[in-house]
Amino acid sequence: MMKLVRTLASTFVAMTLAAAVHAQVPAKPQVVLLATGGTIAGAGASAANSATYQAAKVPVDKLIAGVPELAQVAAVRGEQVFQIASESFTNEHLLTLGKRVAALARQPEVDGIVITHGTDTLEETAFFLGLTVRTDKPVVVVGSMRPSTALSADGTLNLLNAVTVASSKDSRGKGVLVVMNDEIHSGRDVSKSINIKTEAFKSAWGPLGMVVEGRTYWFRAPVKRHTLTSEFDIEAIKALPQVDIAYGYGNASDVAQRAFVAKGAKALIHAGTGNGSVAAPVVPALRELRAQGVQIIRSARVVGGGFVLRNAEQPDDQYDWVVSHDLNPQKARILAMVALANGSDSKSLQRVFMEY
Structure with a gap:
């Protein structure tokens, strides 16, 4: 009888300790990935094709499944908003995307939002969102210069870095960000400067920071008005x-x-x-x-x-x-x-x- 009591007591103590340890483990950030198409969702005819490919082919669930390391950073769920090449983005696409981002940002359980986007007009969409979405939660726009089928594909690391930035509390209040080639840029300042290199995105006044081996490093912050300090609101814009x-x-x-x-x-x-x-x-x-x-x-x-x-x-x-x-x-x-x-x-x- 005493042996049974000691066994039950030991089991209770072990369960209590396990529950305490579990309670101390913080929940992973909740990140929503909105997919719009672009090269990051593209595919080439062979691994040697890094500049010749078809954009907007891979759906959002496969994008997420293709980077299993995402699960170590955040709880990521995806939505397919569009599946287009970004040169075909219209004002209506901007409004639709902006309203969805704003709606997600209002959800208390959402900690950050990542948008996969073609690089041709990525800078325009990022700036638009920074002007019109009233939130201090991290909103990160990311793309790739090469399709996932290429030997030198950059999309998987870009996506992992983008989720890392969107998951970080240090990213809050810095406006809409663009993460490409290990660099964190302000959506206001960044532009595509070349079309055949992975380091295509540059900011005239320099990047805000970097992502190195899963950690964010910040060096400056935007001073121009954006997001919560903006006088513009996506919900009030009916047409552009x-x-x-x-x-x-x-x-x-x-x-x-x-x-x-x-x-x-x-x-x-x-x-x-x-x-x-x-x-x-x-x-x-x-x-x-x-x-x-x-x-x-x-x-x-x-x-x-x-x-x-x-x-x-x-x-x-x-x-x-x-x-x-x-x-x-x-x-x-x-x-x-x-x-x-x-x-x-x-x-x-x-x-x-x-x-x-």
Whole structure:
């Protein structure tokens, strides 16, 4: 009898200790992976194909299953939002994705969100989400430069790093992030700079941090307005106005600008040379279009950094034009659409470009 009592007591103590140990093990972060297609979901004809392949082929469940190490970092569940190549992203895709991200961010059990995306317009989507999704939870956009079938595939590590960043409490409050090639970038600053290397994404002012062997290392934080400090809200945006980009170059004419407005553009981004310069034959057309109510925003086609100075090259005050500050043409288009959907005039539009 005493032996049975001692056995039961030992069993009880062991169970109590096991329960205590289990209680001390923190629950894994809950991360939702939203898949939209792109190269990270692509497949080539052979392992030697790193630049020739079909994008948007692998579904989200296979993406997750292909990286079993994800389970060591977080409890990951996936949703297939789209299955497209990112050059085909439309304004409607941006709104649909933004509203889904916002809805997930409101769920208390969700700790972070990862979005797999094609690299061609990844920077535009990341910036859009950073402007319109009101959350301090980590939202990470990730892609790959090579398909999963390639010998040098980069998608699996990029995805693992993205989930690592989305799972980290240190990532909160830093806006929408882009994780590529072991680097953590601000969605506002980053751009695709080359199309055949894995280190394709660069920020003019440098990355925010790095992911090395499963740990995040931070070196700076964004200072421009984003997410919770943004005046914009995805839930209030019903549609995005048409904003188009006209390129500046030698021997430029005003044909593109007039054609865009004829097709409904509410604003034009002038992707100018140098400091957003406007060729003499184009200036009269832009002034005329501004008089018709079209917003004119001077940006620069230069690569690698810098910004457009107001009233340099052109008398912006006199013409009632706006400058994009350090935003490249594609980022300027995103911000202009969001601001105009909010009812901005030229003065508030210029303020927005300086604050965001």
